[in-house]
Amino acid sequence: RLTQVRWSRYNPSFIEPEVNKELYQKPWEELSEEEKEKMELKAVQPIKAAPPSVSSSVFSDPMISKFTNMMMKDGNKILARSLMAQTLEAIKRKQLEKYHKAPEDEKGTIECNPYVIFHQALKNCQPIIGLSSITKGGKTYQVPVPLKDNRKRFLAMKWLITECRENKNRRMLMPEKLSQELLQAFNNEGPIIKKKHVLHKMAEANRAYAHFRWW
Amino acid sequence: LRLIYTTTAVQRKNVGASGPEKYTEAFIKKQIEEFNLGKRHLANMMGEDPETFTQEDIDRAIAYLFPSGLFDKQARPMMKHPTEIFPEQRKIQWGEDGRPFHFLFYTGKQSYYSLMHETYEKLLNVQKYQDQLAAQDLPPRKEKRNLAGSRWLTKIELEEMLLEKLSDDDYSRFIQLLQKLMTLPCGDIEEKHIQKFCKEVPAQLQKVVFEPLKYDERGVAFSTGEGTRKTARASAIVYDNGTGKITVNGIDILHYFPVLQDREQLLFPFQFLDRVGKHDMVCTVSGGGRSAQAGAIRLASAKALRSFVTEKEVEFMRQAGLLTFDPRVKERKKPGQEGARRKFTWKKR
Numbered sequence: 001r002l003t004q005v006r007w008s009r010y011n012p013s014f015i016e017p018e019v020n021k022e023l024y025q026k027p028w029e030e031l032s033e034e035e036k037e038k039m040e041l042k043a044v045q046p047i048k049a050a051p052p053s054v055s056s057s058v059f060s061d062p063m064i065s066k067f068t069n070m071m072m073k074d075g076n077k078i079l080a081r082s083l084m085a086q087t088l089e090a091i092k093r094k095q096l097e098k099y100h101k102a103p104e105d106e107k108g109t110i111e112c113n114p115y116v117i118f119h120q121a122l123k124n125c126q127p128i129i130g131l132s133s134i135t136k137g138g139k140t141y142q143v144p145v146p147l148k149d150n151r152k153r154f155l156a157m158k159w160l161i162t163e164c165r166e167n168k169n170r171r172m173l174m175p176e177k178l179s180q181e182l183l184q185a186f187n188n189e190g191p192i193i194k195k196k197h198v199l200h201k202m203a204e205a206n207r208a209y210a211h212f213r214w215w
Numbered sequence: 216l217r218l219i220y221t222t223t224a225v226q227r228k229n230v231g232a233s234g235p236e237k238y239t240e241a242f243i244k245k246q247i248e249e250f251n252l253g254k255r256h257l258a259n260m261m262g263e264d265p266e267t268f269t270q271e272d273i274d275r276a277i278a279y280l281f282p283s284g285l286f287d288k289q290a291r292p293m294m295k296h297p298t299e300i301f302p303e304q305r306k307i308q309w310g311e312d313g314r315p316f317h318f319l320f321y322t323g324k325q326s327y328y329s330l331m332h333e334t335y336e337k338l339l340n341v342q343k344y345q346d347q348l349a350a351q352d353l354p355p356r357k358e359k360r361n362l363a364g365s366r367w368l369t370k371i372e373l374e375e376m377l378l379e380k381l382s383d384d385d386y387s388r389f390i391q392l393l394q395k396l397m398t399l400p401c402g403d404i405e406e407k408h409i410q411k412f413c414k415e416v417p418a419q420l421q422k423v424v425f426e427p428l429k430y431d432e433r434g435v436a437f438s439t440g441e442g443t444r445k446t447a448r449a450s451a452i453v454y455d456n457g458t459g460k461i462t463v464n465g466i467d468i469l470h471y472f473p474v475l476q477d478r479e480q481l482l483f484p485f486q487f488l489d490r491v492g493k494h495d496m497v498c499t500v501s502g503g504g505r506s507a508q509a510g511a512i513r514l515a516s517a518k519a520l521r522s523f524v525t526e527k528e529v530e531f532m533r534q535a536g537l538l539t540f541d542p543r544v545k546e547r548k549k550p551g552q553e554g555a556r557r558k559f560t561w562k563k564r
Binding site for chain 1: 474475476479480482483486487506509510514530531533534535536537539540541542543544
């Protein structure tokens with residue numbers, strides 16, 4: 001008898017839960033046709049339990065939880081979460097310092113919300129095309145390939161974390177270094193943006209092999 | 216040569232081939248006559264009326280006359296109608312000269328391919344009808360069928376219907392064709408054909424009994440709920456007109472759950488229903504670890520809050536995943552591996 005390698009305790013007919021409160025507070029008439037159909041279908045289908053890292057409060061953000069999970073080592077979620085909180089606090093402090101020192105007309109342009117800075121920085125770090133190694137005729141070529149959204153986000157987060165872990169001074173703590181990198185990425189400067197540009201240049205250089213891609 | 220009582224889907228042998236296992240129609244008819252005669256004899260023996268002797272009476276009589284201590288119910292002596300015992304088999308597919316009757320016999324799965332051909336023909340009909348309507352500038356009819364209450368036949372049911380073995384690929388192709396037929400606007404013409412492959416899903420998902428609120432001595436309304444997660448068991452009592460205080464095993468949550476994530480989980484149901492400061496909660500929890508206890512209390516409080524809230528909001532809670540029991544448990548360690556998934560270090564020599 002064969003069992004699948006990747007299986008879950010839930011029956012395959014179970015559906016992912018939707019935690020966002022605002023979707024449920026919309027009155028019935030404002031929903032479009034498709035959404036009404038989806039709601040009706042959902043009413044008959046069983047739904048999985050919400051995972052413990054997700055909640056409907058304003059403070060839980062899927063990107064932030066993904067980033068925390070990637071930062072986590074040996075399953076120590078408490079430490080990862082505290083580091084993340086300290087990073088956001090550090091960003092807020094730095095931005096507030098800048099805000100109070102800036103003259104009146106520039107005060108409007110300085111962004112103080114750490115979540116906005118985080119999202120914008122990640123967006124700036126995401127590469128557009130990536131390279132994939134394809135073996136043809138015995139030789140391996142680096143072929144430029146469009147990346148999926150998930151892959152882009154993953155690469156941006158991975159670069160951020162490896163950069164912070166390797167290129168810091170001996171005494172600097174992770175939250176401080178991370179906040180530094182995030183602010184630099186928010187302003188489109190810094191080593192991670194450079195890495196992204198290097199990747200784009202390599203892809204541009206290997207344009208000749210683009211026809212090797214078959215998908 | 217008697218075949219054991221199984222479904223055709225399980226038989227792996229070539230159903231189209233002739234062999235000594237084939238039952239002729241005359242044989243089945245004889246079996247049915249013998250069965251009916253035997254039923255009347257049995258009724259006489261038991262002293263009951265032969266005319267009104269049902270299958271349940273037969274089963275009881277046989278169990279009485281031939282008591283068996285065998286564990287497997289299928290192994291005990293049974294007397295059922297021959298159509299239940301001899302599985303439905305196809306009659307011999309070719310005539311006396313050896314020439315097959317059906318034109319698709321040599322494909323191997325003649326009923327499956329003929330069904331695909333028929334369904335495709337219906338699809339073409341629908342498209343032609345659509346074109347005719349478009350030519351006459353009439354708008355296409357849009358009567359949407361209720362998708363929520365029905366499901367397609369499973370692969371095993373389809374196999375039993377066609378009396379042929381199918382592969383997963385074949386089955387998925389067939390379902391895709393049916394779905395395409397259904398999504399076209401004028402698909403209602405072929406409604407009858409589609410309905411042969413539909414089954415009603417009993418929408419009994421919400422068999423929840425609404426418990427009314429109980430009132431304690433001071434006149435405050437309260438309700439209870441129980442929840443489990445991994446090995447943790449929790450039971451919660453939610454009081455109305457409260458200040459939002461939550462007590463676990465007699466200790467305040469700030470002291471019992473020092474981690475922010477657990478406290479977020481406890482407040483999740485209240486925050487979802489916008490009732491953060493309105494209820495008091497007293498809960499008891501045992502077993503499991505820190506996160507499992509938090510999850511168990513979350514489920515218990517969500518179940519308790521159901522009695523305070525309208526039906527629509529209960530439905531929203533269910534869709535947010537607050538009311539489902541989490542079946543994920545620790546996976547067992549397997550022999551030959553170091554853990555549940557981790558294998559031993561691979562050494563080349």
